[in-house]
Amino acid sequence: MKLPELKEKLKSKYIVRVVAGVLTIALVGTGIGATAVFAEKDSTAVTAEADSTTDSSKDADDIADKLMDSVSLKDNDADKDESVYLISDANGNVNKTIVVDHLKNKDKKDTLEDASNLSDIENVKGKEKFTQSGDKLTWQAGGKDIYYQGTATEEPPVTQKVTYYLDGKEISPEDLAGKSGKVKIRFDYTNTTSYTETVNGEKQTVSVPFAAITGLVLGDGFENIEVTNGKAEVSDSSSVVLGYALPGLKNSLGIKDKDLDGDVNIPEYMEMTADVKNFSMPAAMTFVVNASDYVSTDGIDTSDLDDMINDLKDASTQLQDGSKTLAEGTDTLTDGLSTLQSKLGTFASGVGTLQSGLKTYTDGVSTLSGGLNTLGNSTGALVSGADKLNDGAGQLASGSATLKDGLKTYTDGASELQAGINKLYNTLDAGLTDKQKAKIQKTAVESVQDSFKGETGVTVQKTIYAGLRYQTDDNGNVIGDGDLYTSLYNGTVGQKFEENLDSAYALVVKTVLSTAAGDESGTVQSDVLAQTIKERYKKASDAYEAAITVSVQSGTLDETTKAVLSNTQYQEAFITYNAIQNMSASQLAEAIYAKTNATDTLISMTETQLKETLESDKNSSDIKSGVETALNTLATKLSGACEQVSEQVASSAAITGAQGTMDTVKAGLGNEKDEKTLIGGAEKLTSSNNKLNAGATALNAGASQLSAGTQSLMNSVPTLTSGIKQLVDGSNTLVANNAQLNSGASQLADGTNQIVSGVDQLTTGSKTLSEGAHTLADGMVQFNEEGINKILDAYNGDLKTFTNKLQAVIDAGEEYQTYSAIADGQTGSVKFIYKVASIDAKADSDK
Numbered sequence: 090m091k092l093p094e095l096k097e098k099l100k101s102k103y104i105v106r107v108v109a110g111v112l113t114i115a116l117v118g119t120g121i122g123a124t125a126v127f128a129e130k131d132s133t134a135v136t137a138e139a140d141s142t143t144d145s146s147k148d149a150d151d152i153a154d155k156l157m158d159s160v161s162l163k164d165n166d167a168d169k170d171e172s173v174y175l176i177s178d179a180n181g182n183v184n185k186t187i188v189v190d191h192l193k194n195k196d197k198k199d200t201l202e203d204a205s206n207l208s209d210i211e212n213v214k215g216k217e218k219f220t221q222s223g224d225k226l227t228w229q230a231g232g233k234d235i236y237y238q239g240t241a242t243e244e245p246p247v248t249q250k251v252t253y254y255l256d257g258k259e260i261s262p263e264d265l266a267g268k269s270g271k272v273k274i275r276f277d278y279t280n281t282t283s284y285t286e287t288v289n290g291e292k293q294t295v296s297v298p299f300a301a302i303t304g305l306v307l308g309d310g311f312e313n314i315e316v317t318n319g320k321a322e323v324s325d326s327s328s329v330v331l332g333y334a335l336p337g338l339k340n341s342l343g344i345k346d347k348d349l350d351g352d353v354n355i356p357e358y359m360e361m362t363a364d365v366k367n368f369s370m371p372a373a374m375t376f377v378v379n380a381s382d383y384v385s386t387d388g389i390d391t392s393d394l395d396d397m398i399n400d401l402k403d404a405s406t407q408l409q410d411g412s413k414t415l416a417e418g419t420d421t422l423t424d425g426l427s428t429l430q431s432k433l434g435t436f437a438s439g440v441g442t443l444q445s446g447l448k449t450y451t452d453g454v455s456t457l458s459g460g461l462n463t464l465g466n467s468t469g470a471l472v473s474g475a476d477k478l479n480d481g482a483g484q485l486a487s488g489s490a491t492l493k494d495g496l497k498t499y500t501d502g503a504s505e506l507q508a509g510i511n512k513l514y515n516t517l518d519a520g521l522t523d524k525q526k527a528k529i530q531k532t533a534v535e536s537v538q539d540s541f542k543g544e545t546g547v548t549v550q551k552t553i554y555a556g557l558r559y560q561t562d563d564n565g566n567v568i569g570d571g572d573l574y575t576s577l578y579n580g581t582v583g584q585k586f587e588e589n590l591d592s593a594y595a596l597v598v599k600t601v602l603s604t605a606a607g608d609e610s611g612t613v614q615s616d617v618l619a620q621t622i623k624e625r626y627k628k629a630s631d632a633y634e635a636a637i638t639v640s641v642q643s644g645t646l647d648e649t650t651k652a653v654l655s656n657t658q659y660q661e662a663f664i665t666y667n668a669i670q671n672m673s674a675s676q677l678a679e680a681i682y683a684k685t686n687a688t689d690t691l692i693s694m695t696e697t698q699l700k701e702t703l704e705s706d707k708n709s710s711d712i713k714s715g716v717e718t719a720l721n722t723l724a725t726k727l728s729g730a731c732e733q734v735s736e737q738v739a740s741s742a743a744i745t746g747a748q749g750t751m752d753t754v755k756a757g758l759g760n761e762k763d764e765k766t767l768i769g770g771a772e773k774l775t776s777s778n779n780k781l782n783a784g785a786t787a788l789n790a791g792a793s794q795l796s797a798g799t800q801s802l803m804n805s806v807p808t809l810t811s812g813i814k815q816l817v818d819g820s821n822t823l824v825a826n827n828a829q830l831n832s833g834a835s836q837l838a839d840g841t842n843q844i845v846s847g848v849d850q851l852t853t854g855s856k857t858l859s860e861g862a863h864t865l866a867d868g869m870v871q872f873n874e875e876g877i878n879k880i881l882d883a884y885n886g887d888l889k890t891f892t893n894k895l896q897a898v899i900d901a902g903e904e905y906q907t908y909s910a911i912a913d914g915q916t917g918s919v920k921f922i923y924k925v926a927s928i929d930a931k932a933d934s935d936k
Contacts, residue, residue, distance in 0.1 A: 306854025381902025
């Protein structure tokens with residue numbers, strides 16, 4: 090066959106088939122994979138006939154190459170990406186349209202201009218606001234993309250009609266649910282768009298090139314599934330049907346069914362048949378996209394068609410990528426349905442709570458009705474009570490006046506109390522003056538002197554004498570004569586002077602420490618007495634040392650730390666304790682004696698007194714009487730030394746005690762910021778004086794108004810009893826409707842469980858759909874290897890009379906950029922998703 094003959098033959102039939110196939114390929118580039126089934130069709134005859142003449146083969150390839158170069162896939166880089174969700178019943182009638190728009194802020198602008206005719210617009214992915222003037226929207230984007238949704242009532246550009254048949258007869262979806270037999274489902278698509286385009290000087294009226302892809306998830310019990318314009322994917326768990334159509338394309342291109350054969354098809358509908366038991370259809374969905382959103386063209390040119398085969402291969406590679414994108418999209422759909430499935434569990438739980446709450450409500454209504462009936466029977470008591478209330482209100486008004494006067498007296502006293510506390514705090518905060526310290530010390534010394542002149546001095550002298558005269562056990566019981574007495578009596582004191590001196594010195598040390606420690610029992614050992622005295626200094630010393638540590642570590646001084654460090658008593662205690670903490674009992678007694686401004690030491694004083702006593706009594710004729718007199722004389726002199734120690738201790742303790750008492754009282758007063766302390770409490774107490782007085786005045790005024798109001802209430806009691814009667818009647822009506830409310834709640838709970846079950850099936854179906862999409866992607870590889878080559882082999886003829894319509898279709902597709910509206914100068918992309926109601930074998934299709 091020569092080239093002219095081949096071209097003449099292809100002008101009529103083959104040219105239509107090839108161009109339709111090219112458009113089909115272009116539409117597959119949307120990423121939905123509508124025509125994977127096309128790759129499975131048998132086109133061997135076309136290939137054989139196209140290859141029968143070697144001379145014509147190269148020409149056919151060159152023409153096909155050039156056509157594919159002029160029609161290529163493009164990326165979606167629109168400024169506004171729009172998704173239109175159409176919720177329909179099982180017959181395809183749309184009940185609600187929801188539109189989701191994505192404004193791409195490519196330049197990170199602060200504001201984005203948009204146009205929209207949607208209602209109920211709301212931001213779904215952020216808190217950005219907008220202003221609206223007519224159809225014009227201005228978004229405060231802040232450099233971000235904007236995602237918003239709204240509702241619409243406009244008819245979509247493609248409508249679908251779903252028809253069901255059972256055993257050859259048409260049947261409604263409601264009646265088909267749960268039936269068995271030979272089932273046929275047909276989806277008819279209608280393209281309602283019309284555009285007039287001028288191409289090469291000629292006007293062409295065409296439709297927007299929409300592709301419709303429908304997926305069905307079938308229930309159990311489907312066998313022998315056959316699909317027209319699609320394919321079925323069957324697994325052990327579910328069955329999925331995928332179908333496609335190109336509504337309006339044949340009319341736009343002027344193609345008749347007779348121009349097409351089994352190799353190339355431009356379907357207007359999708360149909361499936363199957364043998365079914367207990368029919369159900371858990372999910373059905375249709376995607377409609379504009380091919381021009383994904384296909385770019387700069388005009389079809391049939392000249393210079395050489396060396397274009399590589400571009401066709403590149404386009405087919407992009408075709409494979411699009412089918413891969415579909416598989417990924419179905420995976421996303423599966424994930425979303427899983428999320429929906431988990432959220433529906435929460436929703437079902439909420440419905441259960443609602444049902445329980447309604448039961449509680451109806452029980453409460455019954456209880457209320459009973460109470461109101463009781464109230465209605467108690468109106469007599471109400472009248473009597475109102476009369477008593479009126480009398481009580483009068484008494485309240487009188488009492489509030491008395492309260493007002495009493496509160497005034499109370500607040501005045503509180504103010505005086507606060508002033509007195511503040512004065513006391515300031516006095517304590519100033520501390521002791523030198524004059525006050527001198528007076529305190531003088532009083533303490535005089536007290537000690539007076540004490541020693543009286544019984545205390547006698548007691549101390551007797552205690553010292555007993556210690557010199559007798560030997561005692563640990564409990565102070567006399568068990569014999571003392572060593573000093575025995576030595577004096579036997580005339581051996583001179584021989585044992587050192588031992589007697591040690592014994593006398595030990596007694597003096599114990600007496601000094603007992604006096605300093607305030608012990609009058611005489612039974613406590615010197616070491617214990619010394620430790621007691623050290624502990625008295627240690628408490629103040631530890632406080633001073635802690636204040637030093639805090640100031641060093643923090644580098645700052647708070648008020649408490651500053652007060653401790655500036656307190657001379659704490660300073661002296663710190664110095665004294667560090668000096669005496671490791672002293673023995675005798676060393677501590679010597680240190681205390683030294684503070685009396687003594688010119689000698691206790692040991693030297695004791696030694697001197699002992700010698701003087703022995704010398705004065707040495708020649709006494711009555712040894713025993715002389716010994717007694719000597720011991721008394723020594724005891725008297727040692728008692729005088731103890732008196733000097735007591736005066737010094739009393740003087741120091743008086744100052745420390747007075748300052749400590751003042752600090753304790755001051756700490757007890759607290760501060761004005763702490764309401765739990767005396768100062769803070771007084772401040773808090775007086776801070777509300779004005780409010781209390783104002784409140785008492787207001788209470789008195791309110792009580793007067795209350796008294797007037799209760800009188801008005803008395804006058805309104807007849808009206809009140811009439812209203813109670815109406816409440817009783819109304820509550821009885823509510824009780825009458827309780828059963829209906831509980832029944833409705835039960836029905837809602839049952840319906841919710843059915844929805845949860847349906848979503849479970851839809852989730853299962855979506856997983857199967859995802860598996861089918863992956864299978865579809867694999868099929869695209871085969872289509873790339875076989876379908877494109879078959880089309881190129883079959884492609885030949887004269888394109889000039891046909892390309893004008895083709896260009897017009899593409900131009901119409903590029904003009905259709907939005908379903909709602911779009912701002913001037915912006916580009917758009919739109920897709921439609923039709924959600925068809927499921928059909929449950931146990932419920933009607935609307936559910």
